[in-house]
Amino acid sequence: MINKLVENIKKTEAPIVVGLDPMLKYVPEFIQKKAFEEYGETLEGAAEAIWQFNKGIVDATYDLIPAVKPQIAMYEQFGIPGLQAFYKTVQYCKEKGLVVIGDIKRGDIGSTSGAYAVGHLGKVQVGSKSYYGFDEDFVTVNPYLGSDGVRPFMDVCKEEKKGIFVLVKTSNPSSGELQDRLVDGKPLYEHVGAMVDAWGSEVMGDSYSYVGAVVGATYPEMGKALRKIMPKTYILVPGYGAQGGKGKDLVHFFNEDGLGAIVNSSRGIIAAYQQDAYKEKFAEANYADASRAAVIAMKEDIASALN
Amino acid sequence: MINKLVENIKKTEAPIVVGLDPMLKYVPEFIQKKAFEEYGETLEGAAEAIWQFNKGIVDATYDLIPAVKPQIAMYEQFGIPGLQAFYKTVQYCKEKGLVVIGDIKRGDIGSTSGAYAVGHLGKVQVGSKSYYGFDEDFVTVNPYLGSDGVRPFMDVCKEEKKGIFVLVKTSNPSSGELQDRLVDGKPLYEHVGAMVDAWGSEVMGDSYSYVGAVVGATYPEMGKALRKIMPKTYILVPGYGAQGGKGKDLVHFFNEDGLGAIVNSSRGIIAAYQQDAYKEKFAEANYADASRAAVIAMKEDIASALN
Numbered sequence: 001m002i003n004k005l006v007e008n009i010k011k012t013e014a015p016i017v018v019g020l021d022p023m024l025k026y027v028p029e030f031i032q033k034k035a036f037e038e039y040g041e042t043l044e045g046a047a048e049a050i051w052q053f054n055k056g057i058v059d060a061t062y063d064l065i066p067a068v069k070p071q072i073a074m075y076e077q078f079g080i081p082g083l084q085a086f087y088k089t090v091q092y093c094k095e096k097g098l099v100v101i102g103d104i105k106r107g108d109i110g111s112t113s114g115a116y117a118v119g120h121l122g123k124v125q126v127g128s129k130s131y132y133g134f135d136e137d138f139v140t141v142n143p144y145l146g147s148d149g150v151r152p153f154m155d156v157c158k159e160e161k162k163g164i165f166v167l168v169k170t171s172n173p174s175s176g177e178l179q180d181r182l183v184d185g186k187p188l189y190e191h192v193g194a195m196v197d198a199w200g201s202e203v204m205g206d207s208y209s210y211v212g213a214v215v216g217a218t219y220p221e222m223g224k225a226l227r228k229i230m231p232k233t234y235i236l237v238p239g240y241g242a243q244g245g246k247g248k249d250l251v252h253f254f255n256e257d258g259l260g261a262i263v264n265s266s267r268g269i270i271a272a273y274q275q276d277a278y279k280e281k282f283a284e285a286n287y288a289d290a291s292r293a294a295v296i297a298m299k300e301d302i303a304s305a306l307n
Numbered sequence: 308m309i310n311k312l313v314e315n316i317k318k319t320e321a322p323i324v325v326g327l328d329p330m331l332k333y334v335p336e337f338i339q340k341k342a343f344e345e346y347g348e349t350l351e352g353a354a355e356a357i358w359q360f361n362k363g364i365v366d367a368t369y370d371l372i373p374a375v376k377p378q379i380a381m382y383e384q385f386g387i388p389g390l391q392a393f394y395k396t397v398q399y400c401k402e403k404g405l406v407v408i409g410d411i412k413r414g415d416i417g418s419t420s421g422a423y424a425v426g427h428l429g430k431v432q433v434g435s436k437s438y439y440g441f442d443e444d445f446v447t448v449n450p451y452l453g454s455d456g457v458r459p460f461m462d463v464c465k466e467e468k469k470g471i472f473v474l475v476k477t478s479n480p481s482s483g484e485l486q487d488r489l490v491d492g493k494p495l496y497e498h499v500g501a502m503v504d505a506w507g508s509e510v511m512g513d514s515y516s517y518v519g520a521v522v523g524a525t526y527p528e529m530g531k532a533l534r535k536i537m538p539k540t541y542i543l544v545p546g547y548g549a550q551g552g553k554g555k556d557l558v559h560f561f562n563e564d565g566l567g568a569i570v571n572s573s574r575g576i577i578a579a580y581q582q583d584a585y586k587e588k589f590a591e592a593n594y595a596d597a598s599r600a601a602v603i604a605m606k607e608d609i610a611s612a613l614n
Contacts, residue, residue, distance in 0.1 A: 021419075024433070032434070041434035073419045077426035078433075079440035080394060084387055105415050107449065109479035109545075112328075112380045119384035126331070126385075127339070127348035133386035142414065144451040144474060146481030167451060172416040174453030177502070181495065183488040188495070192485070238416075 001137045001162045002205035002212070002234060005099045006259060008066030014299045015254070017101060017236070018061060018291075019266025020089060021071040022050035026271040028284045031056075047081035050074070053287075054089045057270055058096060060288035061295050067099040069236075069264055090136055101236065102136030105167065107149045113141075114152035121164075122156040138163045140214060140236070143192055150199060154211065158203055163210040163234075166199075168192045168226060171216025171239030189215075189222065193229040200233050208234045208260070215253065217245025217263065224252035227260070235261040241268030241298070247305035254306060263302060269294045308444045308469045309512035309519070309541060312406045313566060315373030321606045322561070324408060324543070325368060325598075326573025327396060328378040329357035333578040335591040338363075354388035357381070360594075361396045364577055365403060367595035368602050374406035376543075376571055397443055408543065409443030412474065414456045420448075421459035428471075429463040445470045447521060447543070450499055457506060461518065465510055470517040470541075473506075475499045475533060478523025478546030496522075496529065500536040507540050515541045515567070522560065524552025524570065531559035534567070542568045548575030548605070554612035561613060570609060576601045 009015050024032065024046060032049045039045035058068065070093075075086035093100050106116040118124045119133035141153055141164045153164045169179055169189040179189045193213065200209030209232050215223050217239035227235070235253050239245040240263050253261035272278045272294035273287040282290035316322050331339065331353060339356045346352035365375070377400075382393035400407050413423040425431045426440035448460055448471045460471045476486055476496040486496045500520065507516030516539050522530050524546035534542070542560050546552040547570045560568035579585045579601035580594040589597035 023418075023422075036434055041436045043431075043433065043438050043440075046431070046433040071415075071419055071422075073413070073415060073422040073426070077422040077431045077440060079426065079431075079438070080387065080391055082426070082440070083390055087387060105413070105449075106380070108378075108380060108412055109477065111330075112378055115330075115378075115380040115384040119380070119386065119389070124350075124353070124384045124386075126350065126353040127343055129348045131350050131386070133350075133384060133389075142412075142449050142451055144449055144485060145477050145479055146484030146486070148479050148481040170416065170452050172452055172455050174455040177453030178451055178495065178499070179453070181490040181498070183490060183495075188485065188488065188490075191488070195484070 001099065002208050002210050005067060005234065005262070006208060008099055009259065009262065012064060012066050014065055015262050015302060016065050016295065016298055017067040017069045017262050017264045018057070018065055018269050018295065019069045019071060019264045020054050020057070020270065021074045021266040022053050022270065023074060024049065026267070026274070027053040028287050030285060043078045043081040046078045047085040051085040051088055055092060056288040057291045058093055060292045062096040062098055064292070064295050064299070065098065067101055067262065068093045069101040069103050071103040071266070087134055090134060099138070100136045101138040101140070101165065102134060104139045105142050106139065107142035107145055109145060110148040110152055113149045117153045117156040121153070121162045122160050138165060138212070140165045140167065142167050143195070147195070147199070154199060154203055157210045163212060165212040165214050165236040166192070166196050168196060168213040169215045169219055169222050171218045171243055175216065190225065190229060193226045196233055197230040200230070204232065208232055212236055214238065217249055218243055220249040220252060227252055227255070231255065236264060237261055238264045241265040247301035250302060251305055258306060265298055269298070308406065309515050309517050312374060312541070312569070313515060315406055316566065316569065319371060319373050321372055322569050322609060323372050323602065323605055324374040324376045324569050324571045325364070325372055325576050325602065326376045326378060326571045327361050327364070327577065328381045328573040329360050329577065330381060331356065333574070333581070334360045335594050337592060350385045350388040353385045354392040358392040358395055362399060363595040364598045365400055367599045369403040369405055371599070371602050371606070372405065374408055374569065375400045376408040376410050378410040378573070394441055397441060406445070407443045408445040408447070408472065409441060411446045412449050413446065414449035414452055416452060417455040417459055420456045424460045424463040428460070428469045429467050445472060445519070447472045447474065449474050450502070454502070454506070461506060461510055464517045470519060472519040472521050472543040473499070473503050475503060475520040476522045476526055476529050478525045478550055482523065497532065497536060500533045503540055504537040507537070511539065515539055519543055521545065524556055525550055527556040527559060534559055534562070538562065544568055544570045548572040554608035557609060558612055565613060572605055576605070
């Protein structure tokens with residue numbers, strides 16, 4: 001799947017992933033109204049609203065982008081109906097040829113990580129049959145429990161030719177409280193980066209590993225250091241746009257081949273129609289067109305920074 | 308809810324939580340057969356089997372124990388039907404008067420942790436209405452993203468009078484790879500322990516805080532150090548039994564009031580009927596009675612260690 005991700009990025013010339021993180025406040029009034037008319041102001045109604053919202057954005061952008069990253073928390077908050085909308089979104093994006101990165105940040109002791117791996121990337125055995133659960137292409141993984149929390153994901157990745165992105169340095173303001181602490185003279189995230197590089201060497205695709213890393217756009221200098229520590233690792237870069245990261249901050253996350261990083265934007269794309277830059281040009285009914293325009297602007301911003 | 312947990316522990320005289328982590332291999336043949344006859348060898352069939360298995364164990368043990376801890380991964384691996392079984396299990400245990408600790412190990416950037424908090428502990432807003440999602444009493448939280456990944460859970464805990472257990476030192480063999488690394492001369496888990504203590508002081512129940520900690524029974528010396536760093540923190544102790552922790556290892560996790568810790572056993576209780584100690588005395592059909600006997604044995608093991 002890392003090979004397909006690289007192919008998709010080359011084809012679209014856009015190292016971009018759209019974060020499908022549909023809070024209800026981003027969903028246009030007319031979509032909410034229609035969903036609530038059909039299902040009431042219920043969890044089912046909310047799930048229908050975010051699904052229709054997603055579908056509009058995917059239909060308007062899928063030809064421009066290599067991948068999407070649905071954040072499962074935004075679905076899980078609506079309970080079972082929300083998770084059904086997550087599942088539908090994953091399947092729909094795959095039908096459209098997109099690589100789907102499930103942003104699930106799971107991670108536990110070995111046997112439990114194994115269950116998450118099976119449920120999100122692999123197949124679970126039921127009697128004599130086996131079934132895919134959520135069936136994303138990649139998922140994000142939390143490394144706090146060490147390698148026996150990560151290896152069960154790697155095992156399933158090998159079998160299914162799928163991948164993971166391990167949290168190394170996250171984009172949020174307080175990420176340094178643990179991740180930046182000095183261990184043997186180096187910040188903890190560099191140690192995690194070295195672990196990712198070592199894990200990754202065991203499961204290589206054509207030019208990049210099945211084991212990627214998450215490094216926030218909000219910390220460009222750390223990105224530069226981590227790029228060197230993990231040369232064969234694809235870096236998933238959140239924090240662009242609404243969280244403050246800019247195109248020029250991203251340069252050092254990439255390798256010299258112009259590959260090696262994929263930049264996520266969520267709010268900046270999916271709620272573009274609510275932003276000053278797009279509000280005047282796009283009516284709420286055309287929210288998806290605003291998302292398309294925001295993808296194009298992001299692609300140009302990154303391309304000009306890389307040139 | 309921390310007050311109710313303490314009350315339940317005093318009432319049952321059992322600082323024990325039963326881990327409802329139903330892998331299919333633990334579920335007796337006759338339960339699987341019946342579920343598959345009704346639903347086929349499908350995800351729905353698997354979900355029915357684990358739900359019936361759980362129900363049997365809860366019915367046979369609820370009067371002896373204060374709390375249960377369903378591990379969501381074991382349900383999530385069966386996709387949506389599995390998560391429906393998780394939901395049913397949570398609700399059923401609450402009806403039985405048990406405190407429910409959702410072992411979900413979530414944790415993300417602020418707004419995303421907020422969505423998890425709402426989905427698992429609080430209520431989500433849908434138009435003019437609001438709904439509980441999974442509605443556990445406590446959940447486990449991963450601290451790797453720092454305080455802005457934890458505070459949104461604390462906010463919901465304040466509102467709902469619920470609680471969290473933050474991963475400090477986990478029970479698995481590789482937990483030391485990050486958690487034991489020395490930072491300013493002290494292992495990282497002690498720093499996390501100090502953070503838990505500080506967070507906890509902001510949301511106190513009658514004698515213990517809404518913010519608890521996870522510390523593995525497999526590391527008794529570290530438990531002793533952490534007990535001192537976090538005097539008002541309830542410690543959830545996994546790793547007893549099947550993972551190797553013994554009653555005598557647990558002493559230092561408790562405060563002098565005999566409170567302050569609750570010990571989890573999963574496999575050792577729910578799959579007791581498969582173990583040598585119970586196999587001869589209990590037929591598969593009486594698996595739940597074996598679980599009851601295992602709870603009593605565990606209670607005695609801990610009581611004799613504490614005396």
